[in-house]
Amino acid sequence: MTEITKSNFDAIIAGGGLIGLSIGYGLSRRGLSVLLLDAEDTAFRAARGNFGLVWVQGKGAYFPPYADWTMRSSELWPKLAEELQETGGPALGLHQEGGLSICLSEAEMQQRYEKLDHLRAHQNGRFQFEMLDRTALKEIMPGIGPKVVGAAYCPHDGHVNPLYLMRALQIGLTRNGGVCLTNAAVRRIEKKGNSIGVCTAKGDFECQRIVLAAGLANAELAPMVGLQQSLKPQKGQIIVTEKLDQQMALPSLLLRQTDEGGLMIGDSHEDTGFETSVRPDIVSGIADRALATLPALADVGVVRSWAALRVMSKDGYPIYDQSEKMPSAFAISCHSGVTLSAAHAFDLAGYIAEASLGQELDGFSQRRFNV
Amino acid sequence: MANQHFQIVIIGAGPAGMAAALTTTKAGLETIVIDDQKDSGGQVYRNLQANQETSPAYLGQSYYDGAKLAQSFADCGAVYRPDCTVWQITDMHEVALVSRGKAELITADYIIIATGAIERPMPVKGWTLPGVMSVGGAQTLLKQAALGADNAVFVGSGPLLYLTAWQYIKAGLAVRAVIDITGEKQWRSAIPFAPLALLQPDMLAMGRKWIGDIRRNTELIYSVSTIEIIGQSQAQGVSCTLSSGDKIDIDANHIFLHQGVVPNVNLTMATGLAHQWDHQAHCWRPVIDVTGKSSDEQIYIAGDGGGIGGAKAAAIAGRLAASAIVARYGKPRFLAQLYYKLRHLHYLSIRPFLDRLYLPSADFRLAQTDETIICRCEAVSKAGVNAALASGASGPNQLKAFCRAGMGRCQGRSCGLVVQEMIASHTGQSMAEIGYYRLRPPVKPITLAELASLEGPWPD
Amino acid sequence: MFKSTMPENGRIVHLQFNGESITAFDGDNLAAALLRAGKVQFRTAAKNDPRGPYCMMGVCFECLVEIDGRPNQQACQMTVHDGMIIQRQNAPDSAGKASG
Numbered sequence: 001m002t003e004i005t006k007s008n009f010d011a012i013i014a015g016g017g018l019i020g021l022s023i024g025y026g027l028s029r030r031g032l033s034v035l036l037l038d039a040e041d042t043a044f045r046a047a048r049g050n051f052g053l054v055w056v057q058g059k060g061a062y063f064p065p066y067a068d069w070t071m072r073s074s075e076l077w078p079k080l081a082e083e084l085q086e087t088g089g090p091a092l093g094l095h096q097e098g099g100l101s102i103c104l105s106e107a108e109m110q111q112r113y114e115k116l117d118h119l120r121a122h123q124n125g126r127f128q129f130e131m132l133d134r135t136a137l138k139e140i141m142p143g144i145g146p147k148v149v150g151a152a153y154c155p156h157d158g159h160v161n162p163l164y165l166m167r168a169l170q171i172g173l174t175r176n177g178g179v180c181l182t183n184a185a186v187r188r189i190e191k192k193g194n195s196i197g198v199c200t201a202k203g204d205f206e207c208q209r210i211v212l213a214a215g216l217a218n219a220e221l222a223p224m225v226g227l228q229q230s231l232k233p234q235k236g237q238i239i240v241t242e243k244l245d246q247q248m249a250l251p252s253l254l255l256r257q258t259d260e261g262g263l264m265i266g267d268s269h270e271d272t273g274f275e276t277s278v279r280p281d282i283v284s285g286i287a288d289r290a291l292a293t294l295p296a297l298a299d300v301g302v303v304r305s306w307a308a309l310r311v312m313s314k315d316g317y318p319i320y321d322q323s324e325k326m327p328s329a330f331a332i333s334c335h336s337g338v339t340l341s342a343a344h345a346f347d348l349a350g351y352i353a354e355a356s357l358g359q360e361l362d363g364f365s366q367r368r369f370n371v
Numbered sequence: 372m373a374n375q376h377f378q379i380v381i382i383g384a385g386p387a388g389m390a391a392a393l394t395t396t397k398a399g400l401e402t403i404v405i406d407d408q409k410d411s412g413g414q415v416y417r418n419l420q421a422n423q424e425t426s427p428a429y430l431g432q433s434y435y436d437g438a439k440l441a442q443s444f445a446d447c448g449a450v451y452r453p454d455c456t457v458w459q460i461t462d463m464h465e466v467a468l469v470s471r472g473k474a475e476l477i478t479a480d481y482i483i484i485a486t487g488a489i490e491r492p493m494p495v496k497g498w499t500l501p502g503v504m505s506v507g508g509a510q511t512l513l514k515q516a517a518l519g520a521d522n523a524v525f526v527g528s529g530p531l532l533y534l535t536a537w538q539y540i541k542a543g544l545a546v547r548a549v550i551d552i553t554g555e556k557q558w559r560s561a562i563p564f565a566p567l568a569l570l571q572p573d574m575l576a577m578g579r580k581w582i583g584d585i586r587r588n589t590e591l592i593y594s595v596s597t598i599e600i601i602g603q604s605q606a607q608g609v610s611c612t613l614s615s616g617d618k619i620d621i622d623a624n625h626i627f628l629h630q631g632v633v634p635n636v637n638l639t640m641a642t643g644l645a646h647q648w649d650h651q652a653h654c655w656r657p658v659i660d661v662t663g664k665s666s667d668e669q670i671y672i673a674g675d676g677g678g679i680g681g682a683k684a685a686a687i688a689g690r691l692a693a694s695a696i697v698a699r700y701g702k703p704r705f706l707a708q709l710y711y712k713l714r715h716l717h718y719l720s721i722r723p724f725l726d727r728l729y730l731p732s733a734d735f736r737l738a739q740t741d742e743t744i745i746c747r748c749e750a751v752s753k754a755g756v757n758a759a760l761a762s763g764a765s766g767p768n769q770l771k772a773f774c775r776a777g778m779g780r781c782q783g784r785s786c787g788l789v790v791q792e793m794i795a796s797h798t799g800q801s802m803a804e805i806g807y808y809r810l811r812p813p814v815k816p817i818t819l820a821e822l823a824s825l826e827g828p829w830p831d
Numbered sequence: 832m833f834k835s836t837m838p839e840n841g842r843i844v845h846l847q848f849n850g851e852s853i854t855a856f857d858g859d860n861l862a863a864a865l866l867r868a869g870k871v872q873f874r875t876a877a878k879n880d881p882r883g884p885y886c887m888m889g890v891c892f893e894c895l896v897e898i899d900g901r902p903n904q905q906a907c908q909m910t911v912h913d914g915m916i917i918q919r920q921n922a923p924d925s926a927g928k929a930s931g
Contacts (some may be wrong), residue, residue, distance in 0.1 A: 500881065501872040747893065
C-alpha cells in the first residue's frame with residue numbers, strides 16, 4: 001500500500017495512462033513533487049490496449065503542427081528509452097529502424113503516396129519516406145502474399161512494448177519521489193487560496209499545478225478548471241498470436257512482431273460508443289487482411305484478442321489546453337500515447353513546469369473547434 | 372456454412388448438457404449441442420458407448436450408470452456437433468465456434484453452458500516432468516484407450532483420486548503407493564457436516580469401498596508435509612516428508628497428481644458473466660440462481676461449471692435449467708421443477724462435507740519451493756512470481772504483464788488459482804478482492820485461417 | 832510404461848514419431864498411442880523444459896506436437912491415421928515456426 005505522507009504537491013496528474021505517466025515522469029525528473037491519481041482497474045484504459053507503434057508516417061499530413069510534434073517525439077524517443085533504462089525499468093524493446101504501411105491494391109499505394117508526399121513537402125525534407133514495389137518489399141518481407149502490391153517505408157517509424165513503457169515510467173516516477181495512487185478518481189477540483197484543491201475517492205490533496213490526462217474522462221473533468229474537451233471514443237480491436245520465429249523485420253500498421261515473438265494484429269477504427277466488446281466479424285476481417293499480407297501465418301494460433309477505446313477529438317488531433325480561469329491547470333487529450341510519450345515527458349512537462357504551453361502547441365487548443 | 376439460429380444452444384455434452392437436451396427437445400424446442408470431444412459423455416462418461424461393447428468391469432458401476440442418459444441423448448433429436456471448439460459467446464448471444472477448420476456463428480434464444488470442471492492445479496516440485504500426469508488424465512487413458520501403468524504412485528486427495536486408484540487395482544495393475552495429503556485439520560472441519568452427508572449413503576459407501584480396497588492392495592501413506600517429484604528429463608520418483616519428520620523416497624516413472632476439481636470458468640468469465648469466490652470450495656463460480664440462470668437473462672449454467680456437484684447432480688442441474696427455459700416459452704412445469712430442485716439439493720447434501728475434507732492445505736495449494744513451476748506454459752517459477760510481487764504487481768492482470776504468468780495457451784487454467792492466492796497472501800487481501808485473470812476470447816486458441824474463415828451476414 | 836488393460840485388437844496403423852516407426856490401432860487417441868509406445872516426452876517448453884501429456888482433456892496444452900507439418904496440435908485431442916508423421920515440438924518458446 002502506498003503511504004502518503006504529504007498533502008501538498010508541486011503537481012497533481014489526473015490519469016494513470018500513458019499520457020499521465022509520461023507527463024508525471026517528466027515533471028518528476030525536473031525535481032517537482034508529483035502525485036499521480038489513477039482510477040479503478042475497470043476504467044476504460046486506452047493505454048492497456050495500445051498497439052505499441054512509435055509512428056510518424058502519415059501523422060498530421062494535413063495538420064502541420066501535429067506532424068512537427070510527432071516528428072519531434074520520434075526524435076526524442078531514444079533519449080527517453082535510455083533514461084528509463086538507467087532508472088532500472090524493464091527493457092522496453094524499442095526498435096526505430098523504420099516501419100511499413102503495406103498496400104493491397106494500386107489505389108492504396110497511390111493514396112498512401114499522395115499523403116506522404118504532402119507531408120514531405122511540408123516538412124522540407126525532414127520527413128523521409130520511400131515507396132517500395134513488390135520486389136523491393138519482398139527483400140524485407142519474403143513471405144508477402146500475391147495480393148500485396150507494395151508498401152510505404154518510413155525510416156522514422158518504430159515500435160516498443162507499451163506495457164513495459166508504462167511500468168518503466170511508473171518506476172522512474174517513483175524513483176524520482178513521485179507518488180502513484182490507484183482507485184483515486186478525481187471528484188472535484190477547486191481554487192484554494194494560492195493552491196488548487198483536489199478531492200478524490202482516496203482523500204483531499206493540494207497542488208500548485210494540475211494536469212488532466214484522464215482520457216475520455218477529461219470531458220467531465222475539464223469544466224472543473226474552466227476548460228472544455230470534446231471527445232468521443234473510437235474502438236480498436238487487436239488479436240495476438242502465439243510466439244513465432246521472426247516473421248517480419250519491421251512493424252507495420254496492421255502487424256507487428258513483439259520481442260517475445262508474438263504477433264499483434266489489428267487496425268480497426270469503429271464508432272460504437274462506450275463499449276469494448278470483441279466482435280467476431282471484425283477480428284475475422286483483421287485475420288483475413290493479415291493472411292493476405294503473410295499467407296504463411298494461416299496455421300498460427302490466435303491466443304488473445306481485446307478491444308480498447310481510443311481518445312478522439314472531433315478532428316482526431318490532440319487537444320492541449322491551459323486554463324484561463326485557473327492558469328496552472330492543463331488538460332491534455334489524445335490517442336498515440338506511445339508515439340508522443342517522449343515529447344510529453346520532455347517538452348510538454350517542461351512547459352507545464354514553467355506554467356506556459358509552448359508556441360508549437362498553439363494550434364492544438366480546443367478553441368480550434370469554436371471558430 | 373451459413374450462420375444459423377437455434378432456440379437453445381447447449382455447450383458441452385457431459386451429463387448436464389445431455390440431460391438439458393432431453394428436456395428441451397421433449398418440449399419441442401430446436402436444440403443444438405456443441406461439444407469439443409469426439410463422443411458425448413463429457414469427461415465422466417468418456418468413451419462410454421465404445422466401452423459398453425467390451426465392458427471392462429474395473430471402470431465400476433458408477434461409470435456405466437451413464438449409459439441410459441447417453442442413449443436417450445443419442446435418440447432425443449437434438450442437433451449434435453462433436454469435435455467443435457467454442458471460442459466466444461458474444462453479448463448478442465452468438466456462439467462462435469470452429470469445426471473442421473471452419474468458423475461459424477450460431478445464434479440462440481437461450482444458451483446453456485455445461486462445460487464442467489477442471490482439476491485444481493497441484494504445483495509440486497517436478498510436476499512438469501514427463502511421466503507426471505493428473506489423475507484425471509490417467510483415468511481418461513483408462514477409459515479412452517484401456518491404458519494403465521504398473522507401479523504408479525497416486526498423490527493428493529479427493530474422490531477422483533480414490534476412484535482412479537481403485538480402478539487401477541481392479542484392472543490388475545500394480546499400484547506402488549497412494550500418498551494421501553488429507554490432514555487432521557481437514558477432518559476436524561469436515562466432521563460437523565458428516566450428518567448431512569449421510570443423506571447420500573450410497574456415495575459414502577462407495578468411497579469407503581474404494582479406500583478399503585486401496586488399503587488392502589497397496590501402501591497408503593498419510594500425514595505428509597512435503598512432496599516433490601524427482602527426475603531430470605522424466606519422473607523417476609517421489610520424495611515426501613512425513614509430519615513425524617521421516618523422509619520416504621519411492622521410485623516411480625508414473626506419478627498421478629490430484630487435489631480436487633473446480634468449475635471450468637474460462638468460457639463463463641470470458642463471456643463477461645458475474646462470478647463470485649466460493650469460500651467453501653475455494654474456487655470461482657459463476658453467480659447463478661437456483662435454476663442455473665446467470666447474470667445474463669439468456670444464459671444458464673448447468674453442472675459442475677456452476678459449482679461442483681458430481682455427475683448425478685449435473686444431470687439434474689441440466690434438467691432444471693432446461694425446464695426453467697421451457698417455462699419461459701410459456702410452458703410452465705411447476706411440479707417437474709420442484710422435483711428437480713429437491714433432487715439437486717439432495718445430491719448436493721454431501722458437498723459441505725467433501726469440500727472441507729478434500730480442500731488441500733495451503734502447503735499444497737501454493738508451491739513449497741522457489742524452483743517449482745507455477746505457470747506451466749511460460750515456465751514461470753514460484754521465485755519468478757514472487758519477484759513480480761516484490762516489484763509491485765498488485766493484481767493478477769498486472770502480474771501477467773510483469774512476469775508472463777498466465778499469458779500462455781492454457782489461459783491460466785493451470786496457474787490462475789495459484790497466482791491469485793500468492794498475491795492474496797502477499798498483500799493480505801482476500802481472494803475475492805484480488806480477483807482472477809481477465810479472460811478474453813478466444814477461450815481456446817484458433818488459427819488465423821480459422822478466424823478468417825468466418826462469413827457474414829452480420830447483425831447490425 | 833503404459834500397457835493395455837484389455838486384450839488388444841483392431842487394425843494396425845503405422846506412425847512415425849521423430850523418425851522412429853511405431854504402431855498403433857486404428858481409431859487410437861494419438862497421445863494414448865504414443866504413451867503405449869513408451870514415448871512420454873512430447874515437446875520442450877520455454878527454458879528447454881521437457882514436457883508430456885498431463886490432463887488428457889485439452890486443458891493444459893502440454894501434449895503439443897507437430898503433425899504432418901502442422902505445429903501446435905494437441906495430441907490428446909487427435910485420432911491417429913495410417914502414415915501420420917509426428918515430430919516432437921522443440922522450441923525455445925512454445926510455438927516454433929509458422930510453415931514458410
